[in-house]
Amino acid sequence: MKEYDALWGQILDTLRTSYSDEIYEDLFEPLSSVKKVSGGYIYVLAPSEYVKDRIKRLYLTRINSLAESLYKKETIKFKFVLASEMVGEEALVGPEKNLDKKYRTGNLIATLSFDNFVVGKSNRFAFQMALKVADQPGIVANPFYIFGDVGLGKTHLMQAIGNYILDNDINQKVLYIKASDFIEELADQIKKEKMDQFNEKYRDLDVLLIDDIQMLAGAPKTQMEFFRLFDLLSQQNKQIVITSDKPASELKNIMSRLSSRFEQGLVVDIGIPDLEHRVEILRKKLSTEAPDVMDINPQVLEFIASYFTTNVRELEGALKRVLFYCVTNNIDITVDTAAEALDTLIKTRKKTEALTENNYDRIQSVVSDYYSISVHDLIGKRRNAKFTLPRHIAMYLIKNKYNIAYQTIGALFGGRDHSTVLAACEKIENDLKHNEQLKLAIDNILKKIDKPTN
């Protein structure tokens, strides 16, 4: 068994260097060690259907080819299974469940529905409107534009619209696509001179769901093509749903006739869920993914929700980690064991949060130093040019370096609102085009910010 563990360790090391930290942490890190070797297969426990399914669809071929090149003694392949499938030998070696049941036509994932979308203050309006759009596609709001920060449920809501429409009328031609895949597909079809096929596929749709539209930035050809498609579909009242990480007016490098079209319909945002809402999301996840531990102490859920505050994907990941940790170690799920399971994650989060917060502080202190004013005045209310220029520069630098929401930056400057920060950043950006002195000042400030402090 040891040599199979070593092989699996080697494969994990290779995967860690091949994929982004996010993919590694989300999919590979939660996998266990080798559980069993039988019939030419190495069995590894996956913590959830989600991980198992993604590994199988996207990474199994790569894992097996790594196994082939690293292990020469015999042909050996990997299988990823859930703990529940490990109970009976037969369940393991018997025919696999049809995982594709989870997927349906048009790239839709059947499990992303309105039913399991937990509603709270931060997403209530978006949810209510999504339901109306799904009920009367092409009529209520077209396009329907959903924006919000990473991992807050935009894709879930968009997919739920698609699923609902298909549930009502199986003949509807619904397609979900990520904007980055749309760019790739278009480039590919142009290369293969198959634009007819491309047009046929997209212009024939009843419902187009396009995810992460900000990815079209800097792809002018795709934007032109998308613009044509958008006009064609909307003229025929075909429903278009768009998601983005920012409001349409803040999209950069997207042609304005396109972004202004996005605002013609209805724009909704999804915010950060509060504690109660986050606990509810965890409870819902438990009820679908681990119903046998539904009687878990509510304090465990509160504990997890109190640390993972800004991203539902991370929140879910933390819950999965706790479940997996306790199941594999055969221990009760308590606040203490949850803390043990999440120890490294929580420490890393604290470190990055502290680091980033300090960096905002650092920008503020370097800028105030440079202009010989106090940080108090930099973030304060006084409005003469002596204070406003450095203030605007500091806001601009924080936005450019960390790309955090304007609202968040406003909070760092005495609770100023989103539009004040936006105007300040735009002003500096415009001035930089012709003001050499400003450019020089910002270059110097940046050098000071980047200089290591002891």
Ligand SMILES: Nc1ncnc2c1ncn2[C@@H]1O[C@H](COP(=O)(O)OP(=O)(O)OP(=O)(O)O)[C@@H](O)[C@H]1O
């Ligand atoms: N309100 C909610 N209720 C239940 N699950 C949710 C909710 N919000 C988010 N999730 C879950 O959180 C995970 C991340 O959500 P989703 O992928 O929709 O985020 P996103 O906003 O599209 O993120 P990104 O910007 O990275 O594309 C998904 O598993 C989704 O099902």
